[in-house]
Amino acid sequence: MQHITPNPNTLIWYDSDYISSPDEQLFNPAYWKAQNRVIGSAQGRGTTWFVETEHLPAALRHYRRGGLFGKLVRDQYWFSGWQNTRSFLEFSLLNKLAKANVNVPRPLAALAVRSGLTYRADLLSEKIANAQDLVAILQVGRIDSAAYHRIGAEIRAMHDAGVNHTDLNIHNVLIDDKNRVWIIDFDKCSEQSGDSWKQDNLSRLKRSFEKELGRYQIHWQPTDFDALLKGYQQGKQ
Incomplete structure (x- = not known):
């Protein structure tokens, strides 16, 4: 796992085997749409976009809250350190499981963007084929x-x-x-x-x-x- 900080309020973790140019635009559905590389979507708590990355199909998910509180604060979480962000934690957990030969999606990249006391987050992971x-x-x-x-x-x-x-x-x-x-x-x-x-x-x-x-x-x-x-x-x- 590697990481970059495009600015003091943004951190991207990524797997360099699959992501050669880590950038915030990887987590923007509009970027993939503009390149005609959106291959599908699924509705859940929000929309998961399926996109064709440089190496393999992937699922792009924006972290959203559920329940009643989620109707008031849709996608903001209390910031208590970069390594406590939901995107980093899930990225790390998927890495650990993959190394233990558990069949889980490969984590490709994760994003956290801090804004004052809160942050927003996204995850790009492998789309399991067929x-x-x-x-x-x-x-x-x-x-x-x-x-x-x-x-x-x-x-x-x-x-x-x-x-x-x-x-x-x-x-x-x-x-x-x-x-x-x-x-x-x-x-x-x-x-x-x-x-x-x-x-x-x-x-x-x-x-x-x-x-x-x-x-x-x-x-x-x-x-x-x-x-x-x-x-x-x-x-x-």
């Missing part, structure tokens, strides 16, 4: 026990790396066209010692299956989670 989240996949049909084993094993690898995914749900688990499992969206996640939080992650994931079963009528049944837990116990082979 992948869908579990909700989209299970709306079409069931997946077999081997797929659930792989999901459990990938979560186990993340836990073995000491990372607590505080929003582990089936929107954040992807499967690509080579049957590889990916875990995404590590905003507000962190490294953590001990074990009690690991069960909390798994319980949250199970509740997500149950919730989307009612909302989207996904093809899932409780015994499928037993297969996932078996994969978790065995780990990645």
Whole structure:
């Protein structure tokens, strides 16, 4: 990880293997639109833009608040040091997981811009090619026990790396066209010692299956989670 400071109130962290010219414009959707390099978008708390970088497709996300407070203060966060910014923390966590051979998006660049006591932030990370989240996949049909084993094993690898995914749900688990499992969206996640939080992650994931079963009528049944837990116990082979 390298970093530059274009001015005293701006810091960019980047991976020089993928970003040769780190600049604030990398985090501006208008820059990518002007070059006709926007390849898609997705709506969530805000718009995630999918763009074609010099080396690989990437996802550009601006950090936004959720909930009632987010309606009042959409994208400003209290500044308590550059290494406490959400963009730096997620960039660092993705780096750690990638080095631990966990399937996560490669972090390409992160931005934080300070304004007085607050800051705004953005993250540019790899777009996982030819992948869908579990909700989209299970709306079409069931997946077999081997797929659930792989999901459990990938979560186990993340836990073995000491990372607590505080929003582990089936929107954040992807499967690509080579049957590889990916875990995404590590905003507000962190490294953590001990074990009690690991069960909390798994319980949250199970509740997500149950919730989307009612909302989207996904093809899932409780015994499928037993297969996932078996994969978790065995780990990645």
